[in-house]
Amino acid sequence: xxxxxxxxxxxxxxxxxxxxxxxxxxxxxxxxxxxxxxxxxxxxxxxxxxxxxxxxxxxxxxxxxxxxxxxxxxxxxxxxxxxxxxxxxxxxxxxxxxxxxxxxxxxxxxxxxxxxxxxxxxxxxxxxxxxxxxxxxxxxxxxxxxxxxxxxxxxxxxxxxxxxxxxxxxxxxxxxxxxxxxxx
Amino acid sequence: xxxxxxxxxxxxxxxxxxxxxxxxxxxxxxxxxxxxxxxxxxxxxxxxxxxxxxxxxxxxxxxxxxxxxxxxxxxxxxxxxxxxxxxxxxxxxxxxxxxxxxxxxxxxxxxxxxxxxxxxxxxxxxxxxxxxxxxxxxxxxxxxxxxxxxxxxxxxxx
Numbered sequence: 001x002x003x004x005x006x007x008x009x010x011x012x013x014x015x016x017x018x019x020x021x022x023x024x025x026x027x028x029x030x031x032x033x034x035x036x037x038x039x040x041x042x043x044x045x046x047x048x049x050x051x052x053x054x055x056x057x058x059x060x061x062x063x064x065x066x067x068x069x070x071x072x073x074x075x076x077x078x079x080x081x082x083x084x085x086x087x088x089x090x091x092x093x094x095x096x097x098x099x100x101x102x103x104x105x106x107x108x109x110x111x112x113x114x115x116x117x118x119x120x121x122x123x124x125x126x127x128x129x130x131x132x133x134x135x136x137x138x139x140x141x142x143x144x145x146x147x148x149x150x151x152x153x154x155x156x157x158x159x160x161x162x163x164x165x166x167x168x169x170x171x172x173x174x175x176x177x178x179x180x181x182x183x184x
Numbered sequence: 185x186x187x188x189x190x191x192x193x194x195x196x197x198x199x200x201x202x203x204x205x206x207x208x209x210x211x212x213x214x215x216x217x218x219x220x221x222x223x224x225x226x227x228x229x230x231x232x233x234x235x236x237x238x239x240x241x242x243x244x245x246x247x248x249x250x251x252x253x254x255x256x257x258x259x260x261x262x263x264x265x266x267x268x269x270x271x272x273x274x275x276x277x278x279x280x281x282x283x284x285x286x287x288x289x290x291x292x293x294x295x296x297x298x299x300x301x302x303x304x305x306x307x308x309x310x311x312x313x314x315x316x317x318x319x320x321x322x323x324x325x326x327x328x329x330x331x332x333x334x335x336x337x338x339x340x341x342x
Contacts, residue, residue, distance in 0.1 A: 023218015
């Protein structure tokens with residue numbers, strides 16, 4: 001005998017809808033804690049360049065800016081690991097958490113400012129003195145293949161790895177086939 | 185700067201920086217976190233509230249511009265006891281999943297149906313076209329707003 005289930009095969013009203021529909025959901029941005037600080041991130045405006053100068057003293061002078069964190073401040077930390085397919089070779093191209101002497105894409109973090117409010121943290125971002133020496137970007141696989149500009153110089157190449165895929169003997173299969181389309 | 189306005193019927197007086205936008209004022213100063221901030225540049229519609237009857241993205245409006253205004257946020261769309269007909273229709277039609285865009289959808293639809301209780305599906309789609317939803321695919325939202333029209337027509341009649 002098959003039992004009945006009142007949840008499957010009929011509409012079920014969701015209990016969480018009641019709070020969402022009244023504006024009473026609690027999302028991460030809604031959380032408030034005593035002494036909570038807000039972070040803003042200074043990001044690279046260019047696709048490739050050398051970071052030649054970062055000075056946060058003017059930012060730190062702003063009342064309500066609590067800290068400015070650069071690559072120098074965090075010291076040696078592991079690079080960001082790959083979640084998918086961390087194959088041998090890719091470790092040479094892992095990205096830093098915060099750029100140190102080189103930026104490699106628009107938006108790469110250069111400094112993190114902590115402030116009493118989001119606005120104050122953003123004020124801190126605006127007060128950081130930053131000099132970048134622009135380098136040629138590597139915008140597509142053709143430029144990457146030429147290796148004229150290396151994003152990770154220590155790797156000596158832009159090619160993270162070379163794949164060769166072989167399965168069966170396609171030539172023999174066509175040769176031995178009873179018939180084969182002349183064009184396909 | 186000192187600013188006076190009404191929120192969900194109650195008068196409020198707040199002291200704000202001139203640069204504070206109304207969304208942060210509602211969320212941070214008045215603790216009305218039902219109004220959500222998605223993009224903070226007027227593209228997503230999550231922060232929509234009703235200002236003097238009109239749907240407004242309050243990430244693009246300064247708090248000081250609200251002086252004297254009457255504002256309705258998602259928290260003001262229903263009483264504690266019951267969902268409004270629009271909210272009920274959203275629930276019935278599964279017009280929300282994560283709930284992040286929902287306050288903006290509700291306020292935009294409420295402003296529309298208050299003015300145009302006979303809005304057809306095309307008009308509803310047009311009015312909601314500035315509100316992004318990544319969960320539902322929009323079809324249930326339009327169905328919910330279509331169903332809620334009846335309640336707004338009745339509300340017109342004494």
